[in-house]
Amino acid sequence: MIEVKNLTKRYSAHKAVDNISFSIKKGEIVGFLGPNGAGKSTTMNIITGYLSATDGSVSVAGFDILENPDEAKRHIGYLPEIPPLYADMTVKEYLNFMYDLKKAKLPRTAHIKEICNLVKIGDVFNRVIKNLSKGYQQRVGIAQALIGNPEVLILDEPTVGLDPRQIIDIRKLIVHLGRNHTVILSSHILSDVQAICERILVINKGEIIADGSPDQLARSLSTDTSLRVRVNGPEHDVQKLLGAIPGVTKVTPMGKKEQAAYEYVVEVAEGADVRADLSKRLAERNWPVIMLASHEMSLEDVFIRLTDGTTENSQFKVKEEI
Amino acid sequence: MSAIYKRELKSYFTSPLGYIVMVVYLALYGYVFSMLYAVGAPEISMVFSSFSFITAFLIPVLTMRLFSEERRQKTDRALMTAPVSLTGIVMGKYLAALTVFGLSQAVTLIYQTIFAFNVTVDWVGYLSCLVGTMLMAAALIAVGLFISSLTDSQIVAAVISIAVSVMLFSLDGFLSGVKAEWIVKALQWISFQGRYYTFIEGLFDIANTVYFISFSAVFLFLTVRVQESKRWA
Numbered sequence: 258m259i260e261v262k263n264l265t266k267r268y269s270a271h272k273a274v275d276n277i278s279f280s281i282k283k284g285e286i287v288g289f290l291g292p293n294g295a296g297k298s299t300t301m302n303i304i305t306g307y308l309s310a311t312d313g314s315v316s317v318a319g320f321d322i323l324e325n326p327d328e329a330k331r332h333i334g335y336l337p338e339i340p341p342l343y344a345d346m347t348v349k350e351y352l353n354f355m356y357d358l359k360k361a362k363l364p365r366t367a368h369i370k371e372i373c374n375l376v377k378i379g380d381v382f383n384r385v386i387k388n389l390s391k392g393y394q395q396r397v398g399i400a401q402a403l404i405g406n407p408e409v410l411i412l413d414e415p416t417v418g419l420d421p422r423q424i425i426d427i428r429k430l431i432v433h434l435g436r437n438h439t440v441i442l443s444s445h446i447l448s449d450v451q452a453i454c455e456r457i458l459v460i461n462k463g464e465i466i467a468d469g470s471p472d473q474l475a476r477s478l479s480t481d482t483s484l485r486v487r488v489n490g491p492e493h494d495v496q497k498l499l500g501a502i503p504g505v506t507k508v509t510p511m512g513k514k515e516q517a518a519y520e521y522v523v524e525v526a527e528g529a530d531v532r533a534d535l536s537k538r539l540a541e542r543n544w545p546v547i548m549l550a551s552h553e554m555s556l557e558d559v560f561i562r563l564t565d566g567t568t569e570n571s572q573f574k575v576k577e578e579i
Numbered sequence: 580m581s582a583i584y585k586r587e588l589k590s591y592f593t594s595p596l597g598y599i600v601m602v603v604y605l606a607l608y609g610y611v612f613s614m615l616y617a618v619g620a621p622e623i624s625m626v627f628s629s630f631s632f633i634t635a636f637l638i639p640v641l642t643m644r645l646f647s648e649e650r651r652q653k654t655d656r657a658l659m660t661a662p663v664s665l666t667g668i669v670m671g672k673y674l675a676a677l678t679v680f681g682l683s684q685a686v687t688l689i690y691q692t693i694f695a696f697n698v699t700v701d702w703v704g705y706l707s708c709l710v711g712t713m714l715m716a717a718a719l720i721a722v723g724l725f726i727s728s729l730t731d732s733q734i735v736a737a738v739i740s741i742a743v744s745v746m747l748f749s750l751d752g753f754l755s756g757v758k759a760e761w762i763v764k765a766l767q768w769i770s771f772q773g774r775y776y777t778f779i780e781g782l783f784d785i786a787n788t789v790y791f792i793s794f795s796a797v798f799l800f801l802t803v804r805v806q807e808s809k810r811w812a
Contacts (some may be wrong), residue, residue, distance in 0.1 A: 306660055337653065337656045350589075357582030
């Protein structure tokens with residue numbers, strides 16, 4: 258559905274996007290994840306035809322955005338980071354204007370009504386946009402992107418500036434839209450992409466540094482599994498006992514967490530399961546286990562490890578299957 | 580293009596801008612008309628020419644926000660990512676401003692009709708005045724649109740447009756101190772005033788018509804180029 262090849266965008270000396278390539282299949286929900294200024298918005302602006310690339314090509318639904326811009330744009334619904342709303346128009350006027358602007362062919366009244374029901378803005382339909390709350394404005398922005406029923410939706414930070422309740426609503430809406438559309442969304446908020454996306458492209462400094470499902474990314478980075486254990490017992494002795502269990506490679510004390518309870522991160526050799534052994538041995542010494550949890554790497558950890566450059570990124574790169 | 584034209588036209592009348600321009604013309608034209616009517620001189624050309632310089636101030640009011648406001652509110656993204664050509668966007672805005680200006684001039688038809696009830700009037704002369712005014716306005720709107728595309732601030736656009744419009748309108752007025760004859764000739768050639776007054780006098784001159792139309796076309800073309808260049812910035 259979307260093919261991006263060797264895309265580069267240079268602002269004089271600075272490379273905002275550096276030779277990135279990826280392809281997105283019909284029906285995928287893909288998240289662009291990266292810190293601010295990583296090149297997410299620039300990439301989106303190029304895909305939608307707002308900016309021109311310095312080098313490389315983009316095609317949407319088989320149409321090249323440079324050679325056949327009108328056809329390509331017909332297949333895209335775009336919500337920029339700041340929704341492109343005319344503050345002095347009512348929602349009704351605005352959506353009708355966007356309908357004309359996009360030269361939509363669907364029956365006008367029914368189509369606009371359907372979108373309003375979908376994004377739940379029916380109750381503000383006749384109000385002036387500048388008087389709406391941020392949450393409603395964002396919804397009107399999404400409604401605008403949906404006009405003409407484009408196959409591809411490109412949403413740039415759709416949840417930014419919303420309160421937690423609105424964020425959950427917008428996420429639900431995007432998942433719902435993902436059933437009938439190919440969706441690309443960008444975010445620097447991990448929980449966003451984790452909740453919505455089937456596939457994540459991590460972008461940093463204009464390059465794609467990882468590409469895969471949220472689980473894949475987390476898994477590819479955790480070289481070995483580890484456990485978090487909280488035990489009621491003397492810190493030093495417990496640490497020694499944990500270290501003596503066969504299969505345990507390293508024990509890191511995390512300090513006192515509760516009354517007389519200390520926490521440890523126990524790293525385990527690959528394939529080994531030490532949980533039964535561990536609780537038995539501790540019970541023998543009458544040091545009760547209060548908590549035992551597998552210490553999975555969250556996407557947060559993955560993100561930080563990928564973007565801060567302390568790890569050799571290429572080692573963890575999940576190659577895209579073509 | 581028609582979507583943008585309709586939106587711009589409507590927004591002139593949901594904001595005060597369209598009304599301001601129309602009210603000023605209505606007041607000034609009405610004043611001249613009532614004087615002429617009182618002394619029994621059915622000279623419609625006087626209605627156009629007496630305050631003609633005001634056009635150089637009012638057109639920038641119409642054009643100042645056309646592009647600058649889109650950029651400031653980031654609504655240009657909706658336009659630039661829609662299946663519409665840049666030429667379509669520029670022409671939609673241009674024709675909307677021209678339409679509002681045309682509406683503000685329509686009142687002169689009422690005056691001329693009132694004159695016509697009393698005496699025989701020169702309808703061809705009236706048409707020449709109207710065409711001349713519209714042609715000059717078309718050129719000034721193109722310049723204003725171009726300037727609006729260069730800045731994010733409508734105030735900056737307005738101030739620069741007024742300065743440029745006043746200059747274009749009255750270049751001949753600055754010539755008294757200039758010695759070199761070719762400069763005088765060049766500036767007189769560029770100046771709108773002389774060409775405009777030819778129309779007011781009832782002379783429908785092809786050269787002047789071509790001048791104003793070409794002038795508009797050049798600045799519309801430049802506006803499209805400026806918008807295009809923003810893609811590469």
